[in-house]
Amino acid sequence: MKVIIAGAGDVGFHLAKLLANEEHDITLIDVDESRLNYANSHLDVAITKGESTSFKVLDQAGVHKCDMLIAVTTDEANNILTATIGKRLGAKKTIARIRNSEFLQKRDILDLRKMGVDELISPQLLATKEIKRLLKEAAITDTFEFERGLLSLIGITIDEEDPLHNRTLNETSVLNPDLNFLTVAILRDNKTIIPRGSTRFKMKDHVYYIAKPEGVDRVLKLTGKKQRKKIRRIMILGGSQVGYYAARSLSYKYNITLIEKDKDRCFELADKLQNTLVINGDGRDVELLEQEGIEEMDAFIAVTGDSETNIITSLVAKTHGVQKTIALVENMDYIHLSQNIGVDTLINKKLIAANFIFRYIRKGQVLSLTSIHGVDAEVLEFVVHENSRITEGKLKELDFPKTAIIGGVIRGNQSHIPLGDFEFRPYDRVVVLGRPGCIPKIEAFFN
Template identity: 50%
Template sequence: MKIVIAGAGDMGYHLAEQLSFDNKDIVLIDTDKDVLDNVASHLDVLTIVGDSTSLEVLKNANVQDAAMLMAVTTSEKTNIVTAALAKQLGAKRVIARVRTHDYLLPDHEVYFNQIGIDNIISPTMLCSSEIKRMLKNSSFTDVFEFEEGKLNVVGITLDQYSTLVNKKISDMSTNPIFEDIRIIAIVRGQMTIIPRGNTIIRNNDHVFFISNKKAVESILDLLGQKKVTVTNVMIIGGDDMAYATALKLEKEYRVTLIHKDKERCKWLSERLDNTLVINGDYKNIELLIEEGLEEMQAFISVTESSETNIITSLTAKNHGVYKAIAHVDTREYIHISHSIGVDSLINKKLVAANQITRFLRKGNVEAVSGIHGVDAEFIQYVITKNNRVTRKSLKDLHFPDTAIVAGVIRGDEVFIPDGDFMLQIDDKTIVLALPTAKTALEKLFH
């Protein structure tokens, strides 16, 4: 399968990296030769230096043979023109990255369809939705819902006082609570572990649990933590990300937004109906305290500086804020999010890249969810009649060691399967997989 990516920034690089594990034929276009040389030194991709809005460049990339073109440069206009031209040249499916919020309105998307663009995505809007989802389950750093919450995956970092630390997973099975929950992944440092029975939980491990809807609070009981309800939220920053986030949150939370630019604050206050907009220097901690920092349950830092976002979030934690979320532009920071003290680090480009990759999965895939800072993703397969996975128990399927069947949804029933479990036709199967397992999984579930 041939894939053409226009734009070799963080988002384009992440897409190319994800797809290279799937043995896709990838062509990467960018105007910056140095950036492309860096990508080529790390990934097995073909690079072309040039403007993706050029017909000659697109033809050189053989876009007419592409199953998909993704236009993900930092220029909205470039992306729209690139995608429209690629479709005219014969690309089967085209996706364009946009910044303008109005483009995403249902009534407006039809205009893009009419010029041949199949899908448009906004990293900012996707990221603000992700932040809202994080606040709904503020006790956890990561939350994933499948089939409207029938199955839930949550992540949390364990400290030395946790009752699970230094225990072997097989020894926990005697606890009745593990009938409805299971540990399906562990992040230790920068290593992602798919646990087995002999895996031992260590101090500072970031652990992912899967559970049915009723058992989510049982995880907090198991860990000795109380559920905290978020009502007051402070946002610092004033760009599109801050605006989109405040817009999504202000109907459900009491939101205070602080930004340093006076004119931008005026613009924000005219468009946000239920958000208190304050003009001030968000690096001034005394100002943040004066504006109610210590009464906040959540602090969201989305300024243009990754370092400012991390430092202010850590400061908020030191002042008693329960949940701190920081946006970072540098993808390398994501991998340290579980160890530096900030509850959640988020990168809008990676969120968007994970959204795009779901269009490319084979094997009756219904959904794909990436995990921030983790080299793994959830893939939801639908079992069909022509599938051999219904003929054997899970333990006899020669499942790759770097993947695990985390849960199964069968009609209104949910299962957290063991090795003896057998899949049935129409089951929705949620698999957690490291990149190296993707090819084997596509063969297994195709």
């Protein structure tokens, strides 16, 4: 597939990196020569210097024969115009990154498809959706549901007191007699492990499971997190776009307190947010946080424009007994730090946007695609067809990639955790976790 990416910033670079693992024909366009040179020296991509709204530049990049044109510069007007021009010049599909949510809210009225923009991506709104997803369970560091919860991906941190600590998967198999969950990945010291029977759990491991509904409770019990306290009170630090969108979408279900240091922005937020207590103050002031009841909060979300402030205040929240902390960071390299510094989850809106766009590139019958923060792997859901290679024998006979693991299968209204003797049938929905390099091999089993 030929893909042109306009914008070699964080979103464009990460997206190109994901695509480069699968040998797509990628061209990066940017006006910044240093960015292009960096990408060219680190990735197998072609580069074109210039404005992506230029007919000459797009033609030089080969837009007339490209399968997808993705405009992810920091200028939303430039992105929309790039997609529009690119479509007229022959791009089969176009995606534009935006900041103004009105484009999404009024997409039916605007009908940007007629202008040549097939899809709009808002990193701020995607980050908000990610925050909502992460808040579903206080004891779980990450969660993602398949088919309305018939299977769930959940993440748990191993503590020294956990029954799993210092035991291998084989040794703990007796704790899962009903086979209602499967360990699919471990994040340890910033390294991703696809576990096998001899893999041993260690303290501070971030362990990820695919679980049936009853398996979620079983995992929490086994890891010493029996109390599934519901999140009710949330403190949001920062009235940025992400902070505003988060408060607006969460205030109907949770009690929200939002702290913003800019007084004018506070008045603006107070007018827009009907069910949110807006406080004017500096969230770095621990005394202020205490006065506003941080010790009574179930979750703390830090989304100011300063990554260090977000991390530090989240750690302060942890020391005050807050169960769930989420911090927004601008530097993608920080994502891997969460398991070591004590913040439950670090998120990066650019990384989320790049991963979201990536699902449009996928081959095969991919129903859904998610990524785990800090984990060098993807979680995909496929549908099995009559002639899919995966139906040709039992799982243990299929030579499935060793750097991937099939975590669960949804068949009708039932979910299953497959072992070696499991046989796949047409219309099964299969959840797979795999390292980026082996994704094409996985897809070959479902095409």
